Amino acid sequence: MDFKTVTPSPDAITLNEINVCLINQCKALLDVKTYWHKFYIIETYGLTRNLVLKTLLEHIQPLELIPLCYTEEGKGAYFFARNCSQVIKKFCSDKLTVHNPFDFRKPFKLKIALKYTTTCNVKVDHYCRNVLKVLQKRLKSHILCLNNFVEDPDLNDFLLLSEPKLLAFVLNVAKILKPKIIKLCNNEIKSLEALRVLPAQSINALDLRNNLITNLTELKHLSIFDITELWLEGNPLCDLYDEYNYVEQIIKYCPKIEKLDGFLLRQNGVPSFRRNFLCDxxxxxxxxxxxxxxxxxxxxxxxxxxxxxxxxxxxxxxxxxxxxxxxxxxxxxxxxxxxxxxxxxxxxxxxxxxxxxxxxxxxxxxxxxxxxxxxxxxxxxxxxxxxxxxxxxxxxxxxxxxxxxxxxxxxxxxxxxxxxxxxxxxxxxxxxxxxxxxxxxxAFKKPRVLQEPRNETQKNQMLNTFAIITNLTKEWAKIVLEECHYNLKHALLVFIDLYKSDKIPSHGFKTYD
The missing domain is CATH 3.10.450.50 (Nuclear Transport Factor 2; Chain: A,)
Known part of the structure; x- marks a missing residue:
């Protein structure tokens, strides 16, 4: 049985904009991890599944949610989730209303059917089979490619790997395939903690290019693996460390690393030629x-x-x-x-x-x-x-x-x-x-970004680079750069502070269908 065929429980309680205060009487019910709750979006205004769910997930941050079986119905849509008591409380505290970054005049209105069904009726294994099928398609010679995973046309559910809980869910399914190399490029990943669901020493190479990792301390989660090859190019952290400290810190977290961002550091345990040497x-x-x-x-x-x-x-x-x-x-x-x-x-x-x-x-x-x-x-x-x-x-x-x-x-x-x-x-x-x-x-394969651009062309080059690194819209990228007088390093530090304190609205970031 799946969500589309299951009948609702007679004990289900539906919360809407009028009776949202009933949440205070349902606290015990929310803590039961075997209940599936049904979330209704009354109107999606023609937006795609990915845009709608990404907006909801951004709204509840830093809380996490795994939405399953997103289905369009009339002008709206619905999905199911469980083990999400704090998320439900967050939605209710906001009167079941979520800001629509694409049209502020048309916010998303929600309804939530608590205890719609149970895990006895619908097991998550049913949905893991689709994920496993997609993973099998993406596995070649022990290399598992999860690049742009949420955009895979064969994926039934919205699995945004920037959400730690969703990344852990996908990697947990992937364990059965026993990959040795995992590619996670272009997934907006900020944290690597979810990688710990994989067995120790199970992977030896990891490609994390073009994500949103801001600090090398995230690599502590890789200590359980014997990483010999690592790619981090395109993450904000690459612009915040000098090459000497960059290499030194990565070796601390990945002591067996031989290749970093395509450069050979050592081979078979023997140190290789260092691209730069600093005597002091x-x-x-x-x-x-x-x-x-x-x-x-x-x-x-x-x-x-x-x-x-x-x-x-x-x-x-x-x-x-x-x-x-x-x-x-x-x-x-x-x-x-x-x-x-x-x-x-x-x-x-x-x-x-x-x-x-x-x-x-x-x-x-x-x-x-x-x-x-x-x-x-x-x-x-x-x-x-x-x-x-x-x-x-x-x-x-x-x-x-x-x-x-x-x-x-x-x-x-x-x-x-x-x-x-x-x-x-x-x-x-x-x-x-x-x-x-x-x-x-x-030679000359990368656009030149100067610390202090001298003309409009160089400013536009820096603007484009900054927008790619941060995933900001060009309007917001320009605001930050102008505030920092087009000092790229300073602008990246300011962006990180704004991002951590949640001071950038969701419409300040680029969206993808």
């Missing part, structure tokens, strides 16, 4: 600020400002090399750099190509092609750091403007001296080469 954690803020200031200034056409980064007696030299058999070999020539090169073996005027003094260095930069660096390609190694001296090696790619097909690689070796409480470049060696095939394949 205290160097992070100083070096980060230097890079954020130096490269945007270098890429700007106002190179005069670049002179302030160099000590007045600074030394600069450049080398250039063409690598053959690369994707870029045919298009990225280095002749414009070779004439200023100081390659000791093949440059006849190498002695004159040593530039001394900040003004002479900037004059050279004015002769070189205008360019734009890709900050996402940077590898930064801090080889030495003290209060008086820092040695930094930056490797990455840049693109000559307007020759958009000319992608070049670079290696810049900076020696910074601290004078008058500011670090200045005392010595720099720049090596330029045509980009390696591996660099070319990844």
């Amino acid at each position: 954690v205290s160097a992070y803020d100083v070096i980060d600020q230097f890079l954020e200031d130096y490269f945007p200034t270098y890429d700007s056409k106002d190179l005069a400002k670049l002179e302030s980064f160099y000590h007045k007696d600074a030394l600069f030299s450049m080398t250039a090399e063409q690598f053959h058999n690369q994707v870029s070999s045919a298009t990225s020539h280095i002749k414009s750099y070779k004439q200023y090169s100081r390659n000791l073996m093949d440059t006849p005027n190498r002695d004159s190509n040593l530039y001394i003094g900040s003004r002479e260095i900037v004059k050279l930069f004015e002769l070189l092609p205008h360019c734009e660096h890709d900050p996402y390609s940077f590898t930064v190694d801090v080889m030495h750091y003290s209060k008086k001296l820092a040695i930094i090696i930056v490797t990455g790619v840049f693109m000559e403007i307007p020759y958009v097909k000319r992608i070049l690689g670079f290696n810049r070796y900076f020696i910074l001296e601290c004078r008058d409480k500011n670090f200045r470049i005392a010595n720099e060696q720049l090596h330029i080469f045509n980009a390696l095939s591996s660099q070319q394949a990844k």
Whole structure:
């Protein structure tokens, strides 16, 4: 027997807008976990199941509800749920009325039939079979793909995995399939506690890209597994941690991890090449600020400002090399750099190509092609750091403007001296080469988001990125960014505070049919 064929119990009590006060006489009944209650939505105004139920679930947060057998009936709809006494009390305290974010003039009105039937008449196993069928379809070679799960066309019920109780319900059903790898991308997941319903050591890889996880402490729930591969890209937390602490914290929660966000950390227990090296954690803020200031200034056409980064007696030299058999070999020539090169073996005027003094260095930069660096390609190694001296090696790619097909690689070796409480470049060696095939394949794939956008185009880029990360509408994303003067890190912190305190209305978030 299922919900559509079961007859209502003669003892059922229906609460509506008029007699909602009867809830005070039904408290004992609400605590019985074997009762199924029927929830009526009197009118849905033509909205889809997912939009209606998502609105109801947002209304009761942080309480949880598992709605089953959503059925449209006339202008309205109904569904069933049990073990939800606090949810029923919440709806009743709001006079069985829920704000409609799509039209504030037409709120959702509810009726609730308490004790409509019991678990003796309708067992949840009947509905687990549909979920299991969908999971079997999504399982391939021990990899269970739950990406965008609520949108699956074969799923009979609304199972929004951002709700911990619903995620736990789905994972509990999935246990029978014994997956080793689980993909949970694009599900708006904020908490990972529900993963604990899976058997210990049952999974070794987890893909959580493009969710709403804001803190690495959520990874404590993964400690029961032997996670060797983890993806977290696209979660707000990725913008709140520097790379050093990001990796360090993840290893603490997942000590056997070998691959993180596609990068190899170790293999068979042996540490792998680290993309960035920091000899001293205290160097992070100083070096980060230097890079954020130096490269945007270098890429700007106002190179005069670049002179302030160099000590007045600074030394600069450049080398250039063409690598053959690369994707870029045919298009990225280095002749414009070779004439200023100081390659000791093949440059006849190498002695004159040593530039001394900040003004002479900037004059050279004015002769070189205008360019734009890709900050996402940077590898930064801090080889030495003290209060008086820092040695930094930056490797990455840049693109000559307007020759958009000319992608070049670079290696810049900076020696910074601290004078008058500011670090200045005392010595720099720049090596330029045509980009390696591996660099070319990844170059300029991500939109550039600056800490302080300089024009409307850059502001729109940041707005689009911020809206994707937070799932806010563009109107609300713009409000937060403007309040934070387009400082992305600050805006993310403000968003988290607003979200935790429930100060963003439901219509402030994007909705999906």
